[in-house]
Each structure stands twice: as structure tokens, then as C-alpha cells.
Amino acid sequence: MEHTHGHSHTERADACAPAATARSVSEQLAIVLGSVDPLPPVRVELDEASGLVLAEDVLTVTDTPPFDNSAMDGYAVIRADLLEASAHNPITLPVVADLAAGTDQNPALAPGQVARIMTGAPIPDGADAVVPIEDTDQGTEQVTIVRAPEPAAHVRRAGEDAHAGDRVLRSGSVLWPTRVAAAASAGTSSVLVHPAPRVAVISTGSELVAPGSPTRRGQIPDSNSFLLSAAVAEAGGIPARIGAVPDDDDVLRAVLTELAGRVDVIVLSGGVSVGAYDVVKAVLKPLGTVDFGPVKMQPGKPQGFGRWPSTGNAPGPLIFALPGNPVSAYVSFEVFVRPALRRLLGHETLQRRTVTATVVDGWRSPPGRAQFMPVIVTHRTDGTEDGIEARPASRGGSGSHLVAGLAQSNGLAIIAEDTTQVRGGDLITVMLTS
Amino acid sequence: MEHTHGHSHTERADACAPAATARSVSEQLAIVLGSVDPLPPVRVELDEASGLVLAEDVLTVTDTPPFDNSAMDGYAVIRADLLEASAHNPITLPVVADLAAGTDQNPALAPGQVARIMTGAPIPDGADAVVPIEDTDQGTEQVTIVRAPEPAAHVRRAGEDAHAGDRVLRSGSVLWPTRVAAAASAGTSSVLVHPAPRVAVISTGSELVAPGSPTRRGQIPDSNSFLLSAAVAEAGGIPARIGAVPDDDDVLRAVLTELAGRVDVIVLSGGVSVGAYDVVKAVLKPLGTVDFGPVKMQPGKPQGFGRWPSTGNAPGPLIFALPGNPVSAYVSFEVFVRPALRRLLGHETLQRRTVTATVVDGWRSPPGRAQFMPVIVTHRTDGTEDGIEARPASRGGSGSHLVAGLAQSNGLAIIAEDTTQVRGGDLITVMLTS
Known part of the structure; x- marks a missing residue:
């Protein structure tokens, strides 16, 4: 049974009638992932992009590096002047400039001249090699050099890393730290990414109270909303932990209605079984947009998946109605919700190792x-x-x-x-x- | 050479004189980790605890579950009444109560009576088993039962998971989602954890401009502060990306002084080499609290580690002075800074897989x-x-x-x-x- 969204409620009600036979885990996962696309891209500053997935190629703005520069602290030289230099034949030359990193000076060297140069500073016109300070007496007016440089020694060439317009990161890449750095290095201050999904997490059950609150007979602490919120965050989503809602159709319906325009996903736990007070099933099943066909798994057999009805152009939030038992809820999260969240985030790898x-x-x-x-x-x-x-x-x-x-x-x-x-x-x- | 903190500046200046010989990576790592303890614990709400490391044992407040309750939707029964029940010998009994989850009702059953009961609701006095609704006609006034229950069938016993005072989580545990849930389930609303370290990240170099800003000859985008901030976040720290500071001793000193009381760690990149403008070395080496002994590694040979001087009772922030080349900075972060951040967080496992x-x-x-x-x-x-x-x-x-x-x-x-x-x-x- 294919599970798609965007159909009318009537169609949905038919499509989501109880399955004649229970589905396998892989069938259920295919239905879930078939309903989920990466969230529409948004442009974010690099500081906010770490860990997200690129929705565009990142091209270099300029050559990287953008100009010939020194890979060492030393002296920019004309190599032909120093072919005979050695410890036994030191050569002393005048220092005509002092080039710090960041300088825009470009003192063209005439034959026989050198410029002191720091790592990253632009190589001046005329120079074709850098002599590291270890091979000199570190002079500032004139310098004595005891080793002949190799051709182009310690010169980083403009465009050596990348040319302007080169693709340095491809769409679909996860922005791990070195990729954030590559985007920065390419001259980019913001990137188009799939945003993190906003995920509301609700426990249902009149027996639930907030942890730390006094309990009377019949009450237990709500743990599922903590479990699932932490799991959402670990998966890369942004959890909104609503906490526990009692077994009251009107209350739950009101909470869901209020959330509908504000989150991408709603994860419920509890109320999906066959009991008289199964509030989630009672509220969601009549909508026709959430399917409760059983899944052939243990734990997690009874659960629902679908969408809250759309109220405008955008589809309603995805809904995962998980079992109330913590282990069942956790297993169902790992098997179905986490892959869906990773798909929303734009990841290609949806499954854990x-x-x-x-x-x-x-x-x-x-x-x-x-x-x-x-x-x-x-x-x-x-x-x-x-x-x-x-x-x-x-x-x-x-x-x-x-x-x-x-x-x-x-x-x-x-x-x-x-x-x-x-x-x-x-x-x-x-x-x-x- | 041991690297400890808390000595006077005079002692430190001696202790941190250039090493006669370079240190191996493992020697350097031992020095770093020998200077780092888990951050002093703080109490946080469970919603803020995910991913952090416990600094206390978590004990259950009450038995878990706190009362005998039903594992199924069905009927609480006295098993002796139903030993002969079967499909061929259905037994019909009066339903004297309807027990929803969360109820505090306790309608003691007399022989021959049953109570409808939902998953999680307290087992009433007298009852000793639960018949699932699948084995009944789901009656509400009276119910017909077609199968004899096993002893204690579908009854979750008080304390089955844990007894009041039992340790459910031990100090040192990483609070992954199921552990946050266990703390909640134990009736705990806050936990003592090692907080995430606040880590300032500074690039140094007069050639650096913010990515996306126009560059003239000699300038390049700062990428290291993005690289290292993202790496700090990935490691579990809270990055404060200061960005690029020029090669000016007074400016850098002012920035570091301003940060000293506000962060746990300062990660610098650049300015640690032997050049005339190596601002990090120029500012930090005279303090005597940061050691620049070379490390026998490639890349990453020149780098510094130590502390900003303490200004009060608390030690000054840890300082990592990494090389300016992005690959060198990244490798040094992975090899030395990340294990230190994980130690600050209280993790036992410091190294990557x-x-x-x-x-x-x-x-x-x-x-x-x-x-x-x-x-x-x-x-x-x-x-x-x-x-x-x-x-x-x-x-x-x-x-x-x-x-x-x-x-x-x-x-x-x-x-x-x-x-x-x-x-x-x-x-x-x-x-x-x-």
C-alpha cells in the first residue's frame, strides 16, 4: 500500500484503511521514506551551517590562494643570484623591503636584491623563490644566505588549491568542520542548506506527570518525551518537548492544531493500541491521513504514520504515532523516525552503522x-x-x-x-x- | 618536562623554557591531559542534559514501576475464577470498574468480579492477572472470557525495573537519549553533570578578512576560526568564534585579557612560528605559562600549550596556540585539543575510533x-x-x-x-x- 501525501481526505481515508495484512519493517520504512523529502533549502551564515547538508555547489570566489605567497618566514629572492650560495660560500645581499602577512606592498626586486617576507605575504614582482630564515643570518639591512634555493622554493602559487569558479564542495555534502573551512576559504560567508527539522515531541497518557513532581497511586513520571526529544537532537533535529498530554481527545486535538503550522514533524507516544482510551488513535484515525496498519516487528507492532492535514500550501507536519512503552517508542524511533529526520536534513546516509x-x-x-x-x-x-x-x-x-x-x-x-x-x-x- | 599549572610565573618561566629536544606526540598529549580535569559539576534540568556526562549516581526516587500495573489493555481478574475458561467454555463475569491509565481508583475485587483496565493503570486489590481484550468480547457491563490466564499474566510488578534507592545510572555515564529517559523514569528532574566547556576561537594574521568581504592583494579569507569553531561544537564544546585578530601584540593581549574570565579554553591559530611578526608567541611566551616546545609531528611541529595566568581563585583558561596553516591547525586540534575538550566534558573515552x-x-x-x-x-x-x-x-x-x-x-x-x-x-x- 503506497502512502503518499497531498491527496484529498477522501482518497486518504481509503488509502489508509487498516491493512488486510501487517507490513514488514522494510515495507513500512519504504512508506515512511516515500513520504519524506529534504526540507526546502534556506541560506544560512557559515556560523550556523556546521553539520547541515549543502543544497548547492560551493564555488571559489577567487583563486585559492589568490596571489603567489610565501610558505615560510624568510627572504623572497631572485634564485639566479644565489645558485652558488653554500655554507662555504655565503652570499650577502641587500634587504630592500620587509613584507608582513597582509601587506599590499609589491616592491619589485632588481637583480641582487631580496625582501624579508613572512608566511602568507605576497611574493614581490621579480622574486622567484623564498629562502627560509634558517638558511640565513636573519639580517634586516642585508642578509647572508648559506644555501642555494630550489626552483620556486617555498612559493605557494596563486590558484594552487583552486581556481576562481572551481567547485570546492558539492551539493549534498555534509558540512563537517573542514568543509565549513573550505567554504570560508573559498570566500563564501553563507551557504544554501537543508535546515534542521523542527520536531514537536508529545507523550500521551493521563498517568504521566513531569519527573520530579510528586506522584500518587496510578501516576508515573513521563520519560518518553525526554527520550524522544534527546533522540531528535542526537539525530540533528530541533526538538520542542511539549511533554505529557492527558488521554483527552479535545486536549490532544487542540495541541496538535496549535503545533501544525509551527513544526515539520510531530512525534507522539502512547495511545496507539486497542484500548478504550487510546487517544492518539481516536484523534488521528478519523482524519484519514494517518495510517495505523500494524508492523511485523517486536517491539513496536502498533504504531501510526502519516501527516496532519494541510491547512495551506505547505503540507501538514509529518506525524509519527509511536507506542507508549519506552522500549517500543525508542525502537520505533530508531527504525523509522531517525531515517526520516535524516532524509529531511538532506543526508544520503540514512541508516546507522x-x-x-x-x-x-x-x-x-x-x-x-x-x-x-x-x-x-x-x-x-x-x-x-x-x-x-x-x-x-x-x-x-x-x-x-x-x-x-x-x-x-x-x-x-x-x-x-x-x-x-x-x-x-x-x-x-x-x-x-x- | 612536566607541565603543571598553579606555579608562580617565575617557576613557570623556567619550566617552560624551550625544550632541549622536541617532544613526541604522546609526550605532548600527556602534558596536555595532565593539565586538564573535568569541569566542576553543575546541576542542569534534564532538557539540557542530553549528551553530557553525569557527575553523580542517579538513584530511583520510587520503585519503578511504582505500583503493580497492567501491561495490556484488558480486564483485571482473579485468576482462580477463570481456570476453566476456554473457547469451548467461555466464562462471563460482571465488570465492576473501569480503570483508565492515571486513575487512583482501587476497587477491591470480590471473587467473581473483574475490572476493565487499560495499559499502565494500577492493578486493583484482589486481582492477580490481566486478560487481554483479545481474549474477551470487550464487554463493559459484563465480559465473556475465552481463555484462562497464566499466573500473574500481564501484570507489571512494582519495583520490577528498579527499587527505590537503586542506582539506575552511574557517575561518569554519558547521557545518551535512553539514559536521559532512565533519569526521568527514576523521578529525577535535574542531574549533576560536567558542563560543556566554553571555547573562544581566534585566528591571528593581518592578512585575514572575514569570508565574503572584498580582498585586496595580500589578503585572504579567515577560514581557521570557522574550522576550529565547528570542530569545537562537534566535540561537544560551546564555541565563541572571535574571528581574526591582526598581528598586533597589544590588540591580541587585550582580546585575551577580555576573554580570560569568560571562557574555559582559548584556541588560537597562527603566529607560533619563528617569524618577526609571530604575535601569539610574542604575547604568550613572556607570560611563562605557555610552552612552545616543538612537537615531533607533521604537520603541527610548532605549537604552544598552557594557560592564561589566573586572575583569581580559578585557574586561567587553557590555551592552545595552533599553527596557522589550516591542515596543521586541524591536525593539532584533532590530536591535542579534542581529547582535552572531552576530558573537560568528563568523558572516559577521549580518542576517536x-x-x-x-x-x-x-x-x-x-x-x-x-x-x-x-x-x-x-x-x-x-x-x-x-x-x-x-x-x-x-x-x-x-x-x-x-x-x-x-x-x-x-x-x-x-x-x-x-x-x-x-x-x-x-x-x-x-x-x-x-
């Missing part, structure tokens, strides 16, 4: 559902990946409520649908989450 | 100096690390000015001091930088 690991303690996996088991990945011996081991982070297995165990996990073991028993010694694929 | 790679195109390395060559690391075939290859990012080799090539590199090959030739097919160690 995986490794092959050897199982230490086995566990069971449900038939017909892909299992994502929080594991602790360790290096057996020498730190190479040959020696990677994985064991369940909670002795109790993949139970969805084991937050403390989850906190120690640094990977998710990915167990295929048709596997029902994972045994010690098995080789498995683990998605590394930290 | 390394891999073993096969050299594709060889290059030369200087004798007696460790070489850090920007390389492009690729996976040869199947994405396992067995097939990792490395080639120099710039055809011109490790020349310090090759910013555009550096921008394509995703690793630094680490070549030992005694190696002078790296050949195709050699196995080398590469620090992965992205």
Missing part, C-alpha cells in the same frame, strides 16, 4: 515479526570488530518497559522475522546506537 | 616526526572493515594549505616517527574523523 556480533546469551524471538533487541555490544579482545560480542541489555528480555536496562544498551540486535530462537554463538547484525 | 586500512597510493613521511595525513577512507567491497582502504585526500600530499583536499578527508592516517615511506598495500592506522 551496523556490525556483525557474536551472541553471548541467547533469547527467544517471536515468529513472523522482526525483533529489535536492545543489546550491550562489547569488544572481546583487541578492539577490532572481529571480536564484537552482543548480549541483551536487560536480563528480562525485550519487555517494553525495561527502561533501566535500555539505558545501558548501545545497540539494537536485528533478528529476522523467521527466527524464533537466538542462540549463544550465533552471528547477528547489530545497529550501533551510540 | 581508529581502523586499520590498506594504503592505495603511497606517500612519503618525514623522518623523526609522526605524520598525520588527511585521507579518504572507503570500504573496498562489502562494507565490512576488512575491506577498508585509505588514500591521501590531496594529490599534493600533506601540504598544510590544501584546504579543499582536507575538506574531502574523513580520516587522518597516523604514520610512525620512524616511517619515511608509506607504500601501496601497507596496513596503516587511521583515525576516523567523520
Whole structure:
């Protein structure tokens, strides 16, 4: 079942009717990514660009370097004057100028003349090599030179790095620090990038109170909004942690309506099951734009994906309705939300790194559902990946409520649908989450 | 030569006289890390804690979960009433309460009674199992049950995850998203963490202008302050990009004096060589608190490390005086500054991940100096690390000015001091930088 946006509500209601059969994880991911494009580019100052993805090629404004300059502190010379220079035959020449970095002086050298020159200063007309100060007596009126320079020694040529108009960075590149530097060096002060998505994070459940608040019987601290906000930030998004909303259709609807024009994505947790108070399902399902077809995975089977209805020209925010159990919410975030956020950011690589690991303690996996088991990945011996081991982070297995165990996990073991028993010694694929 | 802080300036001046012999990279790193402790802890709200390192154990405030609750939407039952229930022998019982998540109701069940219950709601007194709604007719006045529950089925016990006072996170843990969630779940709203260091970044050189500004002969765009600010942010620090300062002792001294009480670290680039205008060396060396002993590395041989003098009880900011060439500055940042920033943040792991790679195109390395060559690391075939290859990012080799090539590199090959030739097919160690 294809999941697209921009159709009328009527079409959507049909398209998003409950699936006759549950979807596999890869089918669900294809539906999610098929609905997500990189956010429209914006121009930002270089100081704000680090870590974002370029949406344009960056071309050099001028040659880099823009003029011949010295690679050393020393003396700009005419090499022909010094072919015979050596420790046994020092040659002394008059110093006619002193060229600091940043100078615009250009004192043309006549034969027999030299200019003191600092690293980065422009090579004066006539000079064709630089003698480092280590090969001189460091004189300022005249200088004695004890070594003949090689041709063009220590001269950085204009355009040696790049010519004006050359592409120094291509569209789609991640602006890691050295690329920010390359853009600066090319003479660029701002770049066109895909912006970071603004992501509202909402927990639902009348049992939830803010951590640190007193709880009475029936209440527990909200942890999912912290979990998912931190995960959004780690993925490169800008989280807006709304916190907990009670199981009240009108309240949730009002919160979502208020957010619709202000964020790119809304991540909900809880209220997606089959209970009488499943507020997320109650509010979103009638819209016809959010699909709750079950996914063949454990944990995370019940969840929804779609969009809040558009109210203008722009599409409504993406909506991920994740299960309420923290482990289920976390796994669903890693499997579906994080790749979608990276697509919004313009990244080409959407998935985390995986490794092959050897199982230490086995566990069971449900038939017909892909299992994502929080594991602790360790290096057996020498730190190479040959020696990677994985064991369940909670002795109790993949139970969805084991937050403390989850906190120690640094990977998710990915167990295929048709596997029902994972045994010690098995080789498995683990998605590394930290 | 040990490098400690807190001595008088006189002692420091002696201790930091030019080293008789240059230091190895590991000696220099030991000096740097020997001067750096994690920043004094501060208490922050959980929303601000993601990615930081805990400076306290986090204990649960109450049992987790704090009360017996239902793991499913269904019916809280007395199991003894339903031992004979099956599809062929459905049992119908009266529903005496409806328990939503968050309720504080506790309707003690008498034999033969059940209560409708939602996931997370407290198990009422008397009940000892939960029948999922899938095994019922979902009745509200009375309900028909078609399967006998297992003992304690779908009941999450109080304290199953953790008991009040249990340690759920240990001091020194990095607060990745699932750990932020564990702290929230434990009932904690704030945590004691090592704060992110505030890092001022200054380029020096009268030739430098802001990128995008018009340049005349002799001027080039400042790229190092962008490079190093982005690198600081990537390492977890909070950069304050000061930009370019001219080669003027008084100006630089005034800028540093102004910054001294406001940042934890100052990263300078340029002005550390032997030239007549080497402003950083000119300003810092007389202080006696910054050491400019050369390091046996390429690039990065000339650089300084120390502290701005203390003006009160707190030590002055750490100072890293890096070379001006962008590649040299970047390599020195990766080798010395980044580990120091991570130590300030309280991380136990200071170094980046390394891999073993096969050299594709060889290059030369200087004798007696460790070489850090920007390389492009690729996976040869199947994405396992067995097939990792490395080639120099710039055809011109490790020349310090090759910013555009550096921008394509995703690793630094680490070549030992005694190696002078790296050949195709050699196995080398590469620090992965992205």
C-alpha cells in the first residue's frame, strides 16, 4: 500500500484503511521514506551551517590562494643570484623591503636584491623563490644566505588549491568542520542548506506527570518525551518537548492544531493500541491521513504514520504515532523516525552503522515479526570488530518497559522475522546506537 | 618536562623554557591531559542534559514501576475464577470498574468480579492477572472470557525495573537519549553533570578578512576560526568564534585579557612560528605559562600549550596556540585539543575510533616526526572493515594549505616517527574523523 501525501481526505481515508495484512519493517520504512523529502533549502551564515547538508555547489570566489605567497618566514629572492650560495660560500645581499602577512606592498626586486617576507605575504614582482630564515643570518639591512634555493622554493602559487569558479564542495555534502573551512576559504560567508527539522515531541497518557513532581497511586513520571526529544537532537533535529498530554481527545486535538503550522514533524507516544482510551488513535484515525496498519516487528507492532492535514500550501507536519512503552517508542524511533529526520536534513546516509556480533546469551524471538533487541555490544579482545560480542541489555528480555536496562544498551540486535530462537554463538547484525 | 599549572610565573618561566629536544606526540598529549580535569559539576534540568556526562549516581526516587500495573489493555481478574475458561467454555463475569491509565481508583475485587483496565493503570486489590481484550468480547457491563490466564499474566510488578534507592545510572555515564529517559523514569528532574566547556576561537594574521568581504592583494579569507569553531561544537564544546585578530601584540593581549574570565579554553591559530611578526608567541611566551616546545609531528611541529595566568581563585583558561596553516591547525586540534575538550566534558573515552586500512597510493613521511595525513577512507567491497582502504585526500600530499583536499578527508592516517615511506598495500592506522 503506497502512502503518499497531498491527496484529498477522501482518497486518504481509503488509502489508509487498516491493512488486510501487517507490513514488514522494510515495507513500512519504504512508506515512511516515500513520504519524506529534504526540507526546502534556506541560506544560512557559515556560523550556523556546521553539520547541515549543502543544497548547492560551493564555488571559489577567487583563486585559492589568490596571489603567489610565501610558505615560510624568510627572504623572497631572485634564485639566479644565489645558485652558488653554500655554507662555504655565503652570499650577502641587500634587504630592500620587509613584507608582513597582509601587506599590499609589491616592491619589485632588481637583480641582487631580496625582501624579508613572512608566511602568507605576497611574493614581490621579480622574486622567484623564498629562502627560509634558517638558511640565513636573519639580517634586516642585508642578509647572508648559506644555501642555494630550489626552483620556486617555498612559493605557494596563486590558484594552487583552486581556481576562481572551481567547485570546492558539492551539493549534498555534509558540512563537517573542514568543509565549513573550505567554504570560508573559498570566500563564501553563507551557504544554501537543508535546515534542521523542527520536531514537536508529545507523550500521551493521563498517568504521566513531569519527573520530579510528586506522584500518587496510578501516576508515573513521563520519560518518553525526554527520550524522544534527546533522540531528535542526537539525530540533528530541533526538538520542542511539549511533554505529557492527558488521554483527552479535545486536549490532544487542540495541541496538535496549535503545533501544525509551527513544526515539520510531530512525534507522539502512547495511545496507539486497542484500548478504550487510546487517544492518539481516536484523534488521528478519523482524519484519514494517518495510517495505523500494524508492523511485523517486536517491539513496536502498533504504531501510526502519516501527516496532519494541510491547512495551506505547505503540507501538514509529518506525524509519527509511536507506542507508549519506552522500549517500543525508542525502537520505533530508531527504525523509522531517525531515517526520516535524516532524509529531511538532506543526508544520503540514512541508516546507522551496523556490525556483525557474536551472541553471548541467547533469547527467544517471536515468529513472523522482526525483533529489535536492545543489546550491550562489547569488544572481546583487541578492539577490532572481529571480536564484537552482543548480549541483551536487560536480563528480562525485550519487555517494553525495561527502561533501566535500555539505558545501558548501545545497540539494537536485528533478528529476522523467521527466527524464533537466538542462540549463544550465533552471528547477528547489530545497529550501533551510540 | 612536566607541565603543571598553579606555579608562580617565575617557576613557570623556567619550566617552560624551550625544550632541549622536541617532544613526541604522546609526550605532548600527556602534558596536555595532565593539565586538564573535568569541569566542576553543575546541576542542569534534564532538557539540557542530553549528551553530557553525569557527575553523580542517579538513584530511583520510587520503585519503578511504582505500583503493580497492567501491561495490556484488558480486564483485571482473579485468576482462580477463570481456570476453566476456554473457547469451548467461555466464562462471563460482571465488570465492576473501569480503570483508565492515571486513575487512583482501587476497587477491591470480590471473587467473581473483574475490572476493565487499560495499559499502565494500577492493578486493583484482589486481582492477580490481566486478560487481554483479545481474549474477551470487550464487554463493559459484563465480559465473556475465552481463555484462562497464566499466573500473574500481564501484570507489571512494582519495583520490577528498579527499587527505590537503586542506582539506575552511574557517575561518569554519558547521557545518551535512553539514559536521559532512565533519569526521568527514576523521578529525577535535574542531574549533576560536567558542563560543556566554553571555547573562544581566534585566528591571528593581518592578512585575514572575514569570508565574503572584498580582498585586496595580500589578503585572504579567515577560514581557521570557522574550522576550529565547528570542530569545537562537534566535540561537544560551546564555541565563541572571535574571528581574526591582526598581528598586533597589544590588540591580541587585550582580546585575551577580555576573554580570560569568560571562557574555559582559548584556541588560537597562527603566529607560533619563528617569524618577526609571530604575535601569539610574542604575547604568550613572556607570560611563562605557555610552552612552545616543538612537537615531533607533521604537520603541527610548532605549537604552544598552557594557560592564561589566573586572575583569581580559578585557574586561567587553557590555551592552545595552533599553527596557522589550516591542515596543521586541524591536525593539532584533532590530536591535542579534542581529547582535552572531552576530558573537560568528563568523558572516559577521549580518542576517536581508529581502523586499520590498506594504503592505495603511497606517500612519503618525514623522518623523526609522526605524520598525520588527511585521507579518504572507503570500504573496498562489502562494507565490512576488512575491506577498508585509505588514500591521501590531496594529490599534493600533506601540504598544510590544501584546504579543499582536507575538506574531502574523513580520516587522518597516523604514520610512525620512524616511517619515511608509506607504500601501496601497507596496513596503516587511521583515525576516523567523520
